[in-house]
Amino acid sequence: xxxxxxxxxxxxxxxxxxxxxxxxxxxxxxxxxxxxxxxxxxxxxxxxxxxxxxxxxxxxxxxxxxxxxxxxxxxxxxxxxxxxxxxxxxxxxxxxxxxxxxxxxxxxxxxxxxxxxxxxxxxxxxxxxxxxxxxxxxxxxxxxxxxxxxxxxxxxxxxxxxxxxxxxxxxxxxxxxxxxxxxxxxxxxxxxxxxxxxxxxxxxxxxxxxxxxxxxxxxxxxxxxxxxxxxxxxxxxxxxxxxxx
Amino acid sequence: xxxxxxxxxxxxxxxxxxxxxxxxxxxxxxxxxxxxxxxxxxxxxxxxxxxxxxxxxxxxxxxxxxxxxxxxxxxxxxxxxxxxxxxxxxxxxxxxxxxxxxxxxxxxxxxxxxxxxxxxxxxxxxxxxxxxxxxxxxxxxxxxxxxxxxxxxxxxxxxxxxxxxxxxxxxxxxxxxxxxxxxxxxxxxxxxxxxxxxxxxxxxxxxxxxxxxxxxxxxxxxxxxxxxxxxxxxxxxxxxxxxxxxxxxxxxxxxxxxxxxxxxxxxxx
Numbered sequence: 001x002x003x004x005x006x007x008x009x010x011x012x013x014x015x016x017x018x019x020x021x022x023x024x025x026x027x028x029x030x031x032x033x034x035x036x037x038x039x040x041x042x043x044x045x046x047x048x049x050x051x052x053x054x055x056x057x058x059x060x061x062x063x064x065x066x067x068x069x070x071x072x073x074x075x076x077x078x079x080x081x082x083x084x085x086x087x088x089x090x091x092x093x094x095x096x097x098x099x100x101x102x103x104x105x106x107x108x109x110x111x112x113x114x115x116x117x118x119x120x121x122x123x124x125x126x127x128x129x130x131x132x133x134x135x136x137x138x139x140x141x142x143x144x145x146x147x148x149x150x151x152x153x154x155x156x157x158x159x160x161x162x163x164x165x166x167x168x169x170x171x172x173x174x175x176x177x178x179x180x181x182x183x184x185x186x187x188x189x190x191x192x193x194x195x196x197x198x199x200x201x202x203x204x205x206x207x208x209x210x211x212x213x214x215x216x217x218x219x220x221x222x223x224x225x226x227x228x229x230x231x232x233x234x235x236x237x238x239x240x241x242x243x244x245x
Numbered sequence: 246x247x248x249x250x251x252x253x254x255x256x257x258x259x260x261x262x263x264x265x266x267x268x269x270x271x272x273x274x275x276x277x278x279x280x281x282x283x284x285x286x287x288x289x290x291x292x293x294x295x296x297x298x299x300x301x302x303x304x305x306x307x308x309x310x311x312x313x314x315x316x317x318x319x320x321x322x323x324x325x326x327x328x329x330x331x332x333x334x335x336x337x338x339x340x341x342x343x344x345x346x347x348x349x350x351x352x353x354x355x356x357x358x359x360x361x362x363x364x365x366x367x368x369x370x371x372x373x374x375x376x377x378x379x380x381x382x383x384x385x386x387x388x389x390x391x392x393x394x395x396x397x398x399x400x401x402x403x404x405x406x407x408x409x410x411x412x413x414x415x416x417x418x419x420x421x422x423x424x425x426x427x428x429x430x431x432x433x434x435x436x437x438x439x440x441x442x443x444x445x446x447x448x449x450x451x452x453x454x455x456x457x458x459x460x461x462x463x464x465x466x467x468x469x470x471x472x473x474x475x476x477x478x479x480x481x482x483x484x485x486x487x488x489x490x491x492x493x494x495x496x497x498x499x500x501x502x503x504x505x506x507x508x509x510x511x512x513x514x
Binding site: 080081082083084085086087238239242243244 | 266267268269326329330331332333335344346347348349350351353354368370371372373
C-alpha cells in the first residue's frame with residue numbers, strides 16, 4: 001500500500017548512511033562485550049560466546065526502543081495530514097513501526113559478523129528466529145497503539161516512556177541470560193514479554209535454554225494480550241486523536 | 246477502522262442528524278499549561294473543550310452545491326471534517342452515501358522533502374487514491390498544475406502558489422463524487438483560476454456534490470445552490486445564498502466586534 005511507498009521514501013534519506021545501521025549496533029556490542037567480558041571478566045553473565053550473545057539481543061532491543069519511542073511522536077508529526085486523511089488512523093502507527101523494523105532487518109548482518117568472529121553456528125532451532133520477529137512485531141504493534149494513543153491524551157507520556165524503556169533495558173535479558181536470575185524470580189521475570197521474545201532469538205544458538213519453556217509461554221501470551229488491549233484502547237481514543245490533529 | 250462508512254441506502258448524499266462535536270480549545274501552548282493542569286486535577290476545570298458544532302441536522306442531495314456560511318469560529322471546519330469523516334461526532338450521527346473528499350488545507354500536507362511525484366502519491370493516497378490510480382493520473386495532474394517540468398524535483402523550493410495548484414489538482418483528480426472544501430475552492434493566478442472554474446463547473450454539471458466553506462461571498466454566489474448558515478456551532482438557517490449572506494452581515498453588525506467569536510478559534514479555521 002501507500003504506506004510502503006512512504007516507507008521507502010523515508011528510507012532513501014538514510015540509505016546513504018546504511019553502513020551506520022551496521023556499525024552502530026556492532027560498535028555497541030563490542031563496547032559492552034569489552035566492558036563486561038574483558039574488563040570485568042564476568043564469566044557468569046550470559047552465555048558464551050558473549051559477543052554473539054549480546055548482539056543477538058541488542059539488535060531486537062534497538063528495534064524495540066526506536067519503535068516505541070517513535071510511537072510517542074506519531075500524531076504530532078502527522079499534523080495536518082490527519083485532517084484530510086481517509087486512510088485508517090492505525091496506518092500512522094504501523095508506518096513508524098515498519099520503518100524501525102526495516103532498520104532492524106538491515107542491521108541483521110551484524111549477527112552474521114558476530115558468528116564469523118566467534119566461529120559459532122546455530123542449530124536447527126534457529127528456525128524460531130522468524131517466529132521471534134513476528135512476535136516482537138505483534139508486541140510492538142500493540143504497545144505502539146497504546147502509547148501513541150496515550151500520548152495524545154497525556155502529553156507527558158513521552159517522557160515516562162523514555163524512563164521506562166531505560167529501566168526495561170536492565171530488566172530484560174539483554175546483558176544477561178534468564179538463567180542468571182535467581183530461581184524464585186524467574187516467574188516474575190516471565191511477566192516481561194521481552195523475556196520470551198529475546199529468548200526465542202537466542203534459542204537457535206543455545207538450545208539448552210529451552211528448559212524455561214513455560215516462562216516463554218507466559219510472556220508470549222502477554223504479547224497477545226497487549227496487542228488486543230492496544231487495539232481496543234486505540235479504537236476508543238481514535239476520535240480524540242482526530243480532534244487533536 | 247475505515248474513516249468513511251458508507252450507507253448505501255441513504256436517500257441523500259449526506260445526512261447529519263443532530264450531530265455535534267467537542268473540540269479541545271486551542272490553548273496558547275506553554276504559558277499557563279501547568280496551572281491549567283493543576284486546576285484540572287483539582288477538578289475546577291473538567292476538560293478544556295468547547296462544542297464546535299452542536300445539534301446540526303441537515304442533508305445534502307446528490308449534485309447539490311451547498312455554501313457553509315458563517316464567521317470564523319462558527320464551526321465550519323468541524324462541519325466539513327465531520328462530513329468527510331476525518332472527525333467522529335460526539336453525539337448524533339453523520340451518514341453518507343458517497344465518499345466525501347476533504348479539501349481542507351491540502352497544501353499543508355504536501356511534504357517539502359519529497360519530490361512532486363512522491364507528493365502526488367502521498368497526498369493522493371491520503372485522499373483515497375490507490376497507488377495505481379495515482380500512477381495513471383500523474384501526468385494529467387502535473388499538467389493541470391503546470392508542474393511537469395519539476396515532476397522529479399523536490400518540492401521544497403517551490404513557491405506557495407505552486408503548492409496550492411498541486412494540492413488542488415491532486416484533490417480534483419481523486420474523481421470523487423463529493424467534496425468538502427474549506428476556504429480555497431479556487432486558487433492560484435488568474436489563468437489557473439480560470440481553468441479551475443471550468444473544471445469545477447464541468448463537475449457540477451456532471452452531478453458532483455460540493456460543500457463549500459469560504460469567506461468569499463463572490464464564490465458563494467457564483468457557485469452554490471443554497472446555503473447553511475452557522476453561528477457559534479449552531480445551524481441557524483438553511484436558505485438561499487443571498488439571504489444567508491445578508492443574515493450573516495446583519496448578525497455581524499449587531500455584535501459590536503467584527504469577529505464575533507473567541508480569539509482562540511482563529512487558528513482552527
